[in-house]
Amino acid sequence: MSGNELDAGREAFKEEAAELLSELELSLLDLEQHPTDDELIGRVFRAMHTIKGSGAMFGFDDIADFTHEVETAFDLVRMGKLAVSKELTNLTLRARDQIRTMIDASEGKASVDNAVTEDIVVSLQILIKVSDGTAEASDIAQTESAASEDKSLQATYRIKFKPFAELFTTGTNPVLLLNELRQMGTCNVIAQTDAIPPLEQFNPETCATYWDVIVTTTQDVNAIRDVFIFVDGMCELTIERIDDDLEYDDSEAGMKLGEILAERGDVKLDEVNSLLDGQKKVGQILVDAGMVDKGHIQAALAEQQQLKEIQEQRQKAASAASIRVASYRLDKLVDLVGELVTVQARLSQTAVVNGEATLTSIAEEVERLTWELRDSTMGIRMLPMGTTFSKFKRLVRDLSLDLGKEIQLATDGADTELDKTVIEKLSDPLVHIIRNSVDHGIEKPDVRFAAGKPRMGTVRLSAGHSGASVLIKIEDDGAGLDKDAILRKAIAKGLISNDAELSEKEIYGLIMLPGFSTSESVTSVSGRGVGMDVVKKNVDALRGSIDIKSKKGFGSTFILQLPLTLAIIDGLLVKVADDIFVIPLSVVEECVELTKADVEKMNDRHVSNVRGVLIPYIRLREHFSIDADDLETEQIVVTEVDDKKVGFVVDYVIGEHQTVIKSLGRMFREIEGVSGATILGDGTVALILDVPRLVNTVERDTPTRTVGV
């Protein structure tokens, strides 16, 4: 290996290790909940094993040696000679952090504390020695776990359950057995009624119904047999696995209905084939021919359906394989697509002006392809939110341990996709909100118990789509926000006046003001001076918003609304003299007219009466010092940010426009009220207005005049 190759290898190792470590963390946290899950144990072992192996190959001997110790422990667990305990997972989590530190150290970041390494290794060795005494006792567990090696894999079984007529005389209710099967996994139960005699011969005290069941479960065949343990010898029972050769068989689209019926022994394959010349569906033909009744067809169809679904699931899992690409290449691609969209817009416009048919049709084709390209390029940048969830699980676990609280983190919508950049920038705000919930929101177990709540508190983190934005909710079932305390604090800190009349929403909004912190005592967890104001700033920077709901005694909910991507914006194009601006459509409420007469009526006070509501406005012409004569009739674009309506006066509203955002150069980065720019079809540059900051700037500079109803 040459030096360069070695370096590239080392880089690849670091990347791979980082991934393995975050996976490891997740597995360990899961393992705490399910200490006997062989699949999880295997995963932890494999992660350690891989890190050790590749580490040694690329000269990270310290990491390899250290990892070896942890691997040894999990090898014992795997063989059933060591039980998964809280100590073990704690140690392994610490080891995981230590490996992280070692990798960082190799990049010249923080140095490794060898004492910590030593401590973890010794503790692990002690743990292994202590368990040595019990090694023999768990030998049984070992064979047991070996037998159920592929337990984690789902299997699909066909169960035919035909009770003898006298089943009821033992007090057995077959429905309960079927219910038990239903609890094992995805289950289809089809009752076969063809053996039920005509009513005059029917004896309700005998069982004439029999059942076909298709069940997909992670439990093994013995578990299914156990369901029928009490009816052993009182029924015909067959259990067959039907999906073994389904694994990677994607050449065929599953078994044909006729084949399934034949294999089930319901009909003969020859008879099926001889009938197949007809046009009707196989099932119908067979029913018409009287060879099999509807119930059996239904059972076979259910089987077909279930097998198909399983196969699809497996294929999906197999095709989720991915390749890794450096993110700068993606950024470059997104940039290029952005340029392309701009050029395409120009092409379309030129075609319209030219009016030539050939050019127009080419332009339309290019437009279609460009949008498709744009959408799939943006898609590449999308990552599922779930990638960050594991981090929060760890956070909640560690924090609640520190604070002596019992808290679980429930997550939902892990597959909601969001732009990579948004996810990255969202991390800090989420950490802060979750910390707040854990630290201030959820009470100590005893307090909760006294209040009639479960001792274990829950923080629920959920993500989901809502139109062109993503909603992220952080809910806790803690004490809720104390309105009076917030008000007192805000008055004490001089943020509001004594006699201020605030709505509930406005009160909650106070906690996001700079310099506000409700924590009575500063704990080590939150209240370090970085408060909700920073969260709000971060979310604002992502063009998002925060909504707070709370009920005292029942908990609080923080709802973050964020755009799907930062690269594209839905905007409203407006014109002032010769300049074009883009106002983000997400904040636009409506457009109304403003005549000179209206302005005079209000004594030039920059307030407009929109259906009886006074709305302050900002004249873009004045704000950007655009030199041109006022029009007789102008337009006000009414926007709403943080429940505050502010109008922007422009000459014309051109219309909606989806644009690619270009950041302004370094020189213009500090301009307040402008978040970026975009290039329009004809090549002109339009500035994208940063509405919240624009409002703030105007409020600050002219507090007495413009804004403030």
Place this chain on the structure above:
Amino acid sequence: MDKVIMTVDDSASVRQMVAFTLKGAGYAVIQAVDGKDALAKLASEHIDMIITDLNMPNLDGIGLVKAVRGMPEHKFMPIIMVTTESQESKKLEGRAAGATGWIVKPFKPEQLMSVVRKVLG
């Protein structure tokens, strides 16, 4: 209304363990000391399920199962026999008499509950 389960055993400690477990799971429990006592209680009380020991004075478990199955109104009553492993033949005898299922002594509370759920839902 809570389902009512009758535990029949001449050992008070077994009855108490069964009763404690079932009450904890939300069932009402009636205790009977032997087969004869059980039949008397069955005549006067509403009962949804019986858990019975095999070896008892007066009327043993098999006798109880036969007697209960003989009553038209209790023909479909779920009955669980408590057996010891050595009584394999008894299991078959009980099955022939019409017992719904069995549980092997000694058992843990969760084993008992899984059997009860199986036959009572």
